[in-house]
Amino acid sequence: MSRGLGGGMGSWGAVDASAVLVGFARALRAAGVDAGPHRVQALICALDVLRPGARSDVYWSGRLTLCGSRDDLERYDRVFAAYFGGAGSTGRAVRTAPATRLRVAVQDAGPAPRTGGEGERDAVPAAVLASSAEMLRHRDFAGLTEAERRQLWRLLSVFTLRGESRRTARLRPARRGAVDPRRTVREMLRRGGEPAPPLRRARAERPRRVVLLVDVSGSMAAYADALLRFAHAAAHGGRARTEVFTIGTRLTRVTRELAHRDPDTALAAVAAAVPDWRGGTRLGELLRDFLDRWGQRGMARGAVVVVLSDGWERGDPEPLAAQMRRLHRLAHRVIWANPRKARPGYAPLAAGMAAALPSVDAFVEGHSPAALERLAAVVRGADDA
16 A cells, blocks of 8 residues: 555655654644544545545545534644644635645655656655654754744644533533423423423533643743743633743733733733743742632632643742642642653652652643643543543
């Protein structure tokens, strides 16, 4: 099998097409699209009988197989444009260019081999052309060039962050659950007194609040910009309210600054509001300030709290350990994302990190887009996290 995607998922050139498609599906899930394994398999089967090198065929195959609702369509368009390259391209642009081939924003995979036939040119695999975006998903933010950063900022801008679902006191119509007597009686009256199947109700579910504490100290300088862009996308991408604070030598609430729709404008507002950019770190003291002023009054109660920091503590680590225990009692879950965790041979030996870990429910990486996608899955309580 030389051109298809089905069967054993053979490689196209030097690139594994399955890895690119799975990476694309993960990016969609991070953006809030329910692109599960069964939908990915349907995409593979669709591309097996179409032209995987044609941009329009890849776009429409994915749109028809990976999207499950009307709400998914806009997210799909944005992720497709960010993942498969093409500055300013959207779903509408794809629809008006039915025969164009995929373009790569960062040319690191080398040119595709030229052949004589028109059919062979149409068979240039999407996996090869999208390999740059897939490889960049796993690159450390600290080692990116400016062009690579711009490409990844587009991908980060479509992320969503949704806390685990919780049951509320409000009841809603449901297929399973207790019988709803009022709705059932109204339905019988509507039928003129004839018997009607009982209508049921169940408790509604809402995502838990997410609180992000982003370290902007000097030791996090290589990652702070990317993490704040991730926080900006989280604040705009879901139904649940997301609160964002920066931590360094001072605690600053930046939720209002991140309310700007444009990421660059929002980050400029954050830079103007944060007085301790690239300063020191006083995690224990700032965590106490957060709990005293915000968390104890309800912001952290029952929420998913995410600390994005390398865990360097300038002061005594014991206050940090005490405040982490306090936070753990208030929050539903406490997650710590450390960009340095991905480095070979890393061990949480820093005094602050070692003091915090006993009160952390999940300790994950935070150095790349793929790591942030996994973080988003952990926050929403996904089984595959």
